[in-house]
Amino acid sequence: MAKPKVLISDKMDPNAAKIFEERGCDVDVITGETPEQLIARIGEYDGLAIRSSTKVTKEILDAATNLKVIGRAGIGVDNVDIPYASGKGVVVMNTPFGNSITTAEHAIALMFALARQIPEANELTQKGEWPKNGFMGVEVTGKTLGLIGAGNIGSIVASRALGLRMKVVAYDPFLTEERAVELGIEKVDLETLLSRADFITLHTPLTDQTRNILSRERLEKTKKGVRIVNCARGGLIDEAALKDLLDSGHIAGAALDVFAVEPAKDSPLFGTKNFICTPHLGASTTEAQVNVALQVAEQMADYLVNGGVTNALNMPSLSAEEAPKLRPYMKLAENLGSLVGQLAHGNLTQISIEREGAAAELAGKPLEAAVLAGFMRRYSDSVNMVNAPYLAKERGMDVRSIRHEREGAYNTLLRVTVGTDAGDRSVAGTLFGQDNARLVEIFGIGIEAELAGHMLYIVNEDAPGFIGRIGTLLGESGINIGTFHLGRRDAGGEAVLLLSVDQAIPKNVIDAACKLEGVKTVMALEF
Template identity: 85%
Template sequence: MTKPKVLISDKMDPNAAKIFEERGCDVDVITGETPEELKARIGEYDGLAIRSSTKVTADILSAATNLKVIGRAGIGVDNVDIPAASSQGVVVMNTPFGNSITTAEHAIAMMMALARQIPAANARTQAGEWPKSDFMGVEVTGKTFGLIGAGNIGTIAASRAQGLKMKVIAYDPFLTEERAVELGVEKVDLDTLLSRADFVSLHTPLTDQTRNILNRERLENAKPGIRIINCARGGLVDEAALKDLLESGHIAGAAFDVFETEPAKENPLFGAPGFICTPHLGASTTEAQVNVALQVAEQMSDYLVNGGVTNALNVPSLSAEEAPKLRPYMKLAESLGSLVGQLAHGNLTKISIEREGAAAELSGKPIEAAVLAGFMSRYSDSVNMVNAPYLAKERGLDVRSVRHEREGAYNTLLRVTVGTSTGDRSVAGTLFGPEAPRLVEIFGVGIEADLAGDMLYIVNEDAPGFIGRIGTLLGEKGINIGTFHLGRRDAGDEAVLLLSVDQPIGQDVIDAACKLEGVKTVKGLEF
């Protein structure tokens, strides 16, 4: 078996390459290339490990014909075109926990430096002055720390602020009341936070919803004398508005580690009163650099070798431990999606995935993605679990996932139903044993069959002699039958025949079968 091949295109701890090798990957470390050089090289790799220097654009991805995963050693993925990667079926991962402590500590350090005006005091003292009376600071003890974003880094920053005897209030749309109590913070809306906080620290990703979350209007209405710390992402604060309000004295100070445009060689905030900054150092500690490099290598190799998906941004996460248990279900799900996609006709507008019995206890997202991967192959040859949900969304497909706690005829069951112009059509399958996917129902007709290779699907009138006629026809066409599966509604009613064959079914075979007495539908299938 060929080893997955990984390119490390940015500088990172050398132990990352060792982890890739130890876990069964071939790895090349080639840093500092131009976009053109990377584009020329990327086609031979299954994985790309990056930090912030490499820009993975749609143009580069267009040449990444074998790429399966991009791993960002760090949190921010602004340098990766995620929609382009998703449409191409490439998993994008980050390492959100490797530098969490480091970034949170930097935010607290910036707050302390801001409170005591340490950078300016240091510069003037080293310049030979003794400006003791010019630097009257403020204590943080007893002050209110306003947290915008209560994710992993934000909660660490909150705990550090609590250790400094500060009161912590938090704004985060995803923060529940129960979680707020657990963290010991008060959940508030954004306007309330800005009206009460003495210090505000941002810890949220940059999205369309969070861009300029601290705009001019909110900054003008904030508590007079407020101080703002941003060690998250540039673009969360209106920099021009902040400059004006620092100069007016409405905002007492600001400390930024990140800027809207980086490298920030020029910025309207530079030189503003009460402003201090660092050059994106939030993750710049020895410990953090090692942690994120090792973590990205572990995650990527788990995916390439074992199928585990961890900290992915565009596909459901699936741990290396979960993958073996879910793999047979995902194979079944993909086969059922493919089957209903090949058989259903017309403009399909909705698809429902139902899990019953043991399947209901499993994570639904990977199964849903597998069904869509099989189903969307009716529209495109280059479909996988990553891009299938995006292709389905582009086509306006209404996707629903349903979990049933009821007990049915089977210990575990998956059912896939699509809506057509003539009504709903569904197929169902189960597992025979731990890893043997099996079809058990097709369009309301009970039938047991493996779904693999080339197959022939026939709907006919249930009448004597038909099996002999179809067998004779296939023999005359040189088609060898592997397995033979029958199902019917009632005696003399409509019957379903599903054959696995050793050769692809050509149009001439389908045309000849359609002419047999009693035949209603003939379709060649591929799995």
């Protein structure tokens, strides 16, 4: 049997090639090729190992007739067309945790640079000015550090800050009180963090929920004299507002390793007093680059030689025997997790996955991972079935998998319940036939619906005329309804409407729906 053949197309630690060879793969290291050269070459390879330089486009994937796996040495995979790769049956892997220490240390380094104005002092000293009396820094000892995001990187920053004798407060919807105690930090809401923190560091992915999390309004609520560090993602901070508040002196200093638009060559922040920036260096250490190179080689070789799947972004962790039977359940589980994740709010402390009927006889771990992948996806762009359980555990979530032997109203049933400050929120689904997945209950209200594509969720008072009003609004807005599903607690009480539509629903339509008589809640959902 021929050995799997791997191409390393970007510069990475040479030990990666050795790992491929030791684990039974043939490997070529050919870097710096043009897209045309790569297209001509890629057809002979089973695996492609890359960093950020190689762009894996549709054209390259079309030419990659033997390709089985793409491995990205690092976190970001925006240089890979993942949907198209999935359609081609190509697994895409990354190494989401190899850069954690490096990024955390960069945030601490920038915090010190801000506290002691090191870049400005260095520049003037080297010009021969000796500005000894021109700089007055601040100590970090005894100061309060506010973490926005207390996951893998944020928790490392917290441990380093505690070692510096700082006080640490954190805002993170996934952080439980128990996990906060374990880390030695205080869990607070965002408003409290802004009012108390002397330094703020951000450690969250860029999602619809976190975009512009430090808006102008929130920046204005920060403690006067605060210093802000962002080594996470561009787009988390309103950069124009940050400049204005630096100019006014309300914010004493800011350090960015990331920008909303990169490469950042003409940012309005450039030249602003007390502003420091670096060109996205958070992961740029020798150790981090070695770690991610070795990790991606190990993961890819394991897949190509043994069929093992680790940190795959587009493939569940399933054996060949389990896959056919579990596949429809996996989709149902993922959609239920996504639904409750999109709808539930507040402090998310625990999640339970219950199986009864035929589902109780299936392996629980893959279904649990599928639920978590759907649930966590709104908070992390790179979440998948492999890393979702790890991310949930890291956040301190209490994950429970419950198997019921009882027989219920359905031959098979999955129920997902999330514990929040406002109480439990539960959804349930079943399979009709072998693979026809359906939602059958949402927050205690019976409703039958397929979860797919763009959907609109509405809670309203059960009263005559409402269906006509929402139908008229969508029709006048040019939005076509695909399916229409209704449920209610009782006549005249609370009702639920779940619509599938043919396009994403604009915000102005959501706002208009909120103003309709009898409406309590309106949300756009995506599956």
